[in-house]
Each structure stands twice: as C-alpha cells, then as structure tokens.
Amino acid sequence: MSRSQVSGRPRYAVVAQALTEDILSGRYPVGATLPSEHALCAQFDISRHTTREALRRLQALGLVTRRAGVGTQVKSDHIVQRYVQVGDTVSDLYQYAKDMVLNVLEVSDIKADAATAALLGSEKGEAWSQLRGVRAMDGGGVPVALMDAYIIHAYRGVLGDIEGAGLPIWSLIEARYGIVPAEVRQQISATTLGRNEAERLAAREGDPALRITRHYLTQALDVYEVAISLYPAERFTYSNTLRIEQPVSVS
Amino acid sequence: MSRSQVSGRPRYAVVAQALTEDILSGRYPVGATLPSEHALCAQFDISRHTTREALRRLQALGLVTRRAGVGTQVKSDHIVQRYVQVGDTVSDLYQYAKDMVLNVLEVSDIKADAATAALLGSEKGEAWSQLRGVRAMDGGGVPVALMDAYIIHAYRGVLGDIEGAGLPIWSLIEARYGIVPAEVRQQISATTLGRNEAERLAAREGDPALRITRHYLTQALDVYEVAISLYPAERFTYSNTLRIEQPVSVS
DNA sequence: GTGGACAATTTGTCCGGACATTTGTAACGG
DNA sequence: CCGTTACAAATGTCCGGACAAATTGTCCAC
Structure with missing residues (x-):
C-alpha cells in the first residue's frame, strides 16, 4: 500500500496536486486557512506523515x-517563477577582468546632507566615506571607468584595501567584515561625459557613456x-543572464 | 526528549550542522558518499526519521x-549564494507603464544570413520574423523606445497581437503559446542616435541613448x-533589484 | 566469457503513536 | 476595562516499524 495502485504515483503527490489545483482555481483563496493536518488525514484517508509530505511540497x-x-494558510494563488542570476555569486555584477585595477584619486569623510542622503538612500547626517577612483587595466591602459563610491562609516576600514585592488568594493567588505550584500539595487542609464569626467577618462567631453549606480543593502535593508x-x-557593455529557477514539481 | 536538552535546538538541526561542517571542512570531499541513513542513526543515536530530516536540510x-x-553523495563543498530577481515574474525586465503601447512600423519575414544569425545566436538560414516598432504612451506622447524584435518562425502568430499591445512580446508569446523564457540574456550599452533613429524617436541625431538587447531562450537553450x-x-533608466536567496539555515 | 537471476544495500514511501511548542482565544481576576 | 491565566487547536519534533523501489554487485547456468 505504499503507492496508490491506480496512478502509480506516491500518495503525497496525489494529495499535493489536488490541493495545488484547489489553490490555483481559487477554491482556497489567498489568506484562507487550509484544513488542518488532522482533517486532511481524514479527508484523504492517509497518515499524518503523508499529509505533511504533501504540505511540504506546497510550501x-x-x-x-x-x-x-495557526495552521496552513494560502500565500499565493499562482506559482511564482523566479529568475536567478547565473553564476555562483554576484560576480556577474562586476565583470572585471583579472588584471583590471582601481586607482584611488581622492578619499574623504563626509556627513550626508539632504541631497547626499537621498542619493544614498540613508539618513541625513549619517557618517560616510567618499571615494573617487579610476578603473583601468593594470600597467596603465586606457581607463575603463570612473567610479564614485560611498562606504558607510562602520566599514571605512576597507579604504586601505582599495588602492590597486582588482575586486569590487563589496567583495573587499565581505573579505574584511564578512558582510554579504543581501540585496543589490541597480540603475543603469545613458548620459554624456562632462568636461571633468572626460579628462579623467581620457575621452572627449560630450561622448556617450553608461552610468551604473548600485546600492548594496544589508539583511535589514540598510x-x-x-x-x-x-x-x-x-569601452564597456553590461551583460547579464537570468535563468528560471527549476520548478519544483508536485510529483 | 523531543528536543536535545543541552542546546534546546532540534536534534536534526544539530546533526545537519555537524554534517554540514564536515562537508565544508572537506572531511567528506565532493563526490564522496556519506554514511547511510542506518549508519547515521547509530552514530548519532537518533531515529531514521530524524536522520532523514537532517539530510533533507543538506539537500x-x-x-x-x-x-x-546509491546513497547520499556530496555535491558541493560550499554553500552557493544565489541572487534572485525580485518581483513575481520577469516583469521588472520590462517596466512598462500600463498605458505604454507598441506601435508597429514594419514587419517582414527573413531568413537569417550569417550576420543576422550571429546577432540572434541561432543557425544560419533559419526562418524568423522581423518587426520594428515604437513604444510610446497611449494617446501619443513622445516615443520612449525604438524597438527591433526578431521572432522565430514558429511563433510568428503573435505578430497579430503586437499592434497596440502594452505588454512585452515575450509575454504575448507566453499567452498564446504557453512558452515561458527559461533564460534571458541581457546586454546594455550606451550609444548615440543615428539620423534615422532620432527621427523615429522625435529626438536629435547624436543624442545619447541606452541600447538593451535581450535574448529569450527556451528550456533547451534555443x-x-x-x-x-x-x-x-x-526618457528611460533601467533598474533592477537582486535579492539573495534567503539562506536555508540548518537550524 | 556472458547474460540473467538473485541478493544485498540504500533510499523512498507509508503507517501508527507520543509529546513539545506555538498561538489565538476565552475565561478569569484585579 | 485590562492584563493574566488557562485551555484548545494547530504545527513541530521524535520514536518505532514495515514494505517498495532503485541500484549495484555476485553467482550460476549456458
């Protein structure tokens, strides 16, 4: 009796599919509470273990x-398709060649005024360190990017690790403080180079350029x-691959 | 005895953590087979149910x-951190306002020559449909984007659904054929508008612009x-949020 | 030697029971 | 009226046992 004779599929799979269809069809709307494990045991004439296995699938x-x-409550009436950034880390977010290094131009400590706080998405008056630098191939090729970075005061210790580093700053923070970004917000827009920027980048004023702004947030979304x-x-194209998360089947 | 007295944590969590540390430290290298459930039951003096719960966490x-x-084999010696595109679908990939519609300018059937095949990432000689259109606010505001789309011959039926649509084409393909993109590859670069493009977009030649190229692939990566x-x-800024997949804790 | 039947091992499925922990609610006492 | 307590209900944890299905290796017959 370990498999249901008719279908040849495990019993928990049959129950999971039945409940899934009930949820997708709206028989159990979002927010509703499903019958308790005990009730489902009676309804499907199965043991509690099998019931829990089925509910585990729904979860x-x-x-x-x-x-x-409390019980088992319907969270969603459709199966969400999530897309995952391929690669094992956020490495696709920096795409730096191995021999690309950051040369620091300027470092300063600031207190966020209203405009800066809005840009950073932080509180006004918070203490940050500001850094300006240029990314270029090691050995002095043409610069690839001009970067302005803001690092919260607590992690300013990485400032000493940055000069000549071939890794993104968040990675240096991870190495030193063990802090992994829980969320990354990205904004990409086109613009033209100003005079000062063009000079730093050995380019011409008015040339088109890509501006990428990234906010790195902690688990608490700070x-x-x-x-x-x-x-x-x-000199640069941003590229990105998202893959659908392999769907968890009920069977 | 349902919780281990010393730690106050579930027993399966203790076992899962012990095994996790053994794997991360290399005591069980990648490819090795862990002790069988029966052996782990004896080793930790727990029931098979608890053993399986612990192994389920490792999985x-x-x-x-x-x-x-066969048994339980070590697949990886490190916990991969995956970043997930937030939102319930790829909707963040299009960011179109509700009343933004696509007006078709031109449609044609083509056979991919060498250059086109390279651009599309497909075979030379394959049959595609080509479409050029402009996205603008419904009612005739300034155009926001000029779009060139290529659709494989098998799905050319969506061409009739496109005029005036407020949804991205992949979404129309999904609605008509039930095909969901399994992978999306994106490339974003800055450029300047050519004369013809500027005219279509009611902009000036030489203005900076964002070019986004997206390849949509099936499960078979076609x-x-x-x-x-x-x-x-x-007129547009691309934005994006990646969130770390909530780590499955052993506890 | 090779193919097939068989046995041993391992995980998968399923049942029964018991107690712990969490949470909402109702009864109670101030 | 409000805070506390007590209870009931639900899921979580854990044990025992049994058989099924998948896989691998062994042994025997040919």
Missing part, C-alpha cells in the same frame, strides 16, 4: 505558509555601500 | 544529492525571440 512551491498554532560608475560607451 | 542547501540504491530596444537617455 516549496511557495503556495502556503505554515505556522505552529544601505552600506553605494557605487556609481561611469563607463565611456565603447 | 536543500545544495550540498548533497540522494538516490535510492533562442526564440530577440528584442533590441533603443531608449533616449533622458
């Missing part, structure tokens, strides 16, 4: 949440680093 | 694979749609 599909003392990079158009 | 962490008749959009700089 993995993101359809329900389960809490002791911004702890902001990087604004300016890439002359012909 | 969720992506550290091991389990197969009947390209079935390519969209190339050109956005005048001040």
Whole structure:
C-alpha cells in the first residue's frame, strides 16, 4: 500500500496536486486557512506523515505558509517563477577582468546632507566615506571607468584595501567584515561625459557613456555601500543572464 | 526528549550542522558518499526519521544529492549564494507603464544570413520574423523606445497581437503559446542616435541613448525571440533589484 | 566469457503513536 | 476595562516499524 495502485504515483503527490489545483482555481483563496493536518488525514484517508509530505511540497512551491498554532494558510494563488542570476555569486555584477585595477584619486569623510542622503538612500547626517577612483587595466591602459563610491562609516576600514585592488568594493567588505550584500539595487542609464569626467577618462567631453549606480543593502535593508560608475560607451557593455529557477514539481 | 536538552535546538538541526561542517571542512570531499541513513542513526543515536530530516536540510542547501540504491553523495563543498530577481515574474525586465503601447512600423519575414544569425545566436538560414516598432504612451506622447524584435518562425502568430499591445512580446508569446523564457540574456550599452533613429524617436541625431538587447531562450537553450530596444537617455533608466536567496539555515 | 537471476544495500514511501511548542482565544481576576 | 491565566487547536519534533523501489554487485547456468 505504499503507492496508490491506480496512478502509480506516491500518495503525497496525489494529495499535493489536488490541493495545488484547489489553490490555483481559487477554491482556497489567498489568506484562507487550509484544513488542518488532522482533517486532511481524514479527508484523504492517509497518515499524518503523508499529509505533511504533501504540505511540504506546497510550501516549496511557495503556495502556503505554515505556522505552529495557526495552521496552513494560502500565500499565493499562482506559482511564482523566479529568475536567478547565473553564476555562483554576484560576480556577474562586476565583470572585471583579472588584471583590471582601481586607482584611488581622492578619499574623504563626509556627513550626508539632504541631497547626499537621498542619493544614498540613508539618513541625513549619517557618517560616510567618499571615494573617487579610476578603473583601468593594470600597467596603465586606457581607463575603463570612473567610479564614485560611498562606504558607510562602520566599514571605512576597507579604504586601505582599495588602492590597486582588482575586486569590487563589496567583495573587499565581505573579505574584511564578512558582510554579504543581501540585496543589490541597480540603475543603469545613458548620459554624456562632462568636461571633468572626460579628462579623467581620457575621452572627449560630450561622448556617450553608461552610468551604473548600485546600492548594496544589508539583511535589514540598510544601505552600506553605494557605487556609481561611469563607463565611456565603447569601452564597456553590461551583460547579464537570468535563468528560471527549476520548478519544483508536485510529483 | 523531543528536543536535545543541552542546546534546546532540534536534534536534526544539530546533526545537519555537524554534517554540514564536515562537508565544508572537506572531511567528506565532493563526490564522496556519506554514511547511510542506518549508519547515521547509530552514530548519532537518533531515529531514521530524524536522520532523514537532517539530510533533507543538506539537500536543500545544495550540498548533497540522494538516490535510492546509491546513497547520499556530496555535491558541493560550499554553500552557493544565489541572487534572485525580485518581483513575481520577469516583469521588472520590462517596466512598462500600463498605458505604454507598441506601435508597429514594419514587419517582414527573413531568413537569417550569417550576420543576422550571429546577432540572434541561432543557425544560419533559419526562418524568423522581423518587426520594428515604437513604444510610446497611449494617446501619443513622445516615443520612449525604438524597438527591433526578431521572432522565430514558429511563433510568428503573435505578430497579430503586437499592434497596440502594452505588454512585452515575450509575454504575448507566453499567452498564446504557453512558452515561458527559461533564460534571458541581457546586454546594455550606451550609444548615440543615428539620423534615422532620432527621427523615429522625435529626438536629435547624436543624442545619447541606452541600447538593451535581450535574448529569450527556451528550456533547451534555443533562442526564440530577440528584442533590441533603443531608449533616449533622458526618457528611460533601467533598474533592477537582486535579492539573495534567503539562506536555508540548518537550524 | 556472458547474460540473467538473485541478493544485498540504500533510499523512498507509508503507517501508527507520543509529546513539545506555538498561538489565538476565552475565561478569569484585579 | 485590562492584563493574566488557562485551555484548545494547530504545527513541530521524535520514536518505532514495515514494505517498495532503485541500484549495484555476485553467482550460476549456458
């Protein structure tokens, strides 16, 4: 009796599919509470273990949440398709060649005024360190990017690690403080180079450029680093691959 | 005895953490087979149910694979951190306002020559449909984007759905054919508008612009749609949020 | 030697029971 | 009226056992 004779599929899979269809069809709307494990045992004439296995599938599909003392509640009436950034880390977010290094031009400590706080997404008056630098091939090729970075005061210790580094700053923060970005917000826009920027980048004023602004947030969604990079158009293309998360099947 | 007295944590969590540390430290190298469930029961003096709960955690962490008749084998010696595109679909990939519609300028059937095949990432000689259109606010505001799209012959039926549509083409393909992109490859670069492009966009020749190229791939990694959009700089900013997949803790 | 039957091992499925922990609510006492 | 307590209900943890299915290797017959 370990498999249902008719279908040849595990019983928990049959139950999971039935419940899934009930949720997708709206029979159990979002927010509703599913019958308790005990009730489902009686309804499908199965053991509690099998019931829990079925509910575990629904949970993995993101359809329900389960809490002791409350029950099983419908979280979503459709199966969410999530896209995952390929590669094992955020490495695709920096795409720096191995021999690309950052040369620091200027460093200063600031207190965020209203405009800066808005840019950084932080509180006014918070203490930050500001850094300006140029990314170029090691050995002195043409510069690829002009970067303005803001690092929250608590992690200013990385400032000493930055000169000549071939890694993005968030990676240096991770190495020194063990802080991994929980969320990364990116904004990409086109612009033209100003006179000062063009000079730093050995380009012409008015040339088209890509501006990428990235906010790095902690688990608590506090911004702890902001990087604004300016890439002359012909020297850089941002690229990105998202892959659908392999769907968790009920069977 | 349902919780281990010393730690106050569930027993399966203790076992899962012990095994996790053994894997991360290399005591069980990648490819090695862990002790069988029976052996782990004896080793930790727990029931098979608890053992399986612990191993289920390791599986969720992506550290091991389990197969009947074979055993539990180490798949990875480090916990991969995956970043997920937030939002319930790829909707962040299009960011179109509700009343932004696509007006078709031109449609043609083509056979991919060498250059086109390279651009599309497909085979030379394959049959595609080509479409040029302009995205603008409904009611005739300034155009926001000039778009060139390529759709593989099999899905050319969507061409009739496109005129005036407020949704991205991949979404129309999904609605009509049930095909969801399994992978999306994106390239973003800065450029300047050519004379013809500027005219279509009611902009000036030489203005900076954002070019976004997207390849949509099936599960088998065959390209079935390519969209190339050109956005005048001040009319559009691409934005994006990646969130770390909530780490599956052993506890 | 090779193919097939068989056995041993391992994980998968499923049942029964028991107690712990969490949470919402209702009864109670101030 | 409000805070506390007590209870009930739900899920979480854990144990025992049994058989099924998948896989691998061994042994025997040919």
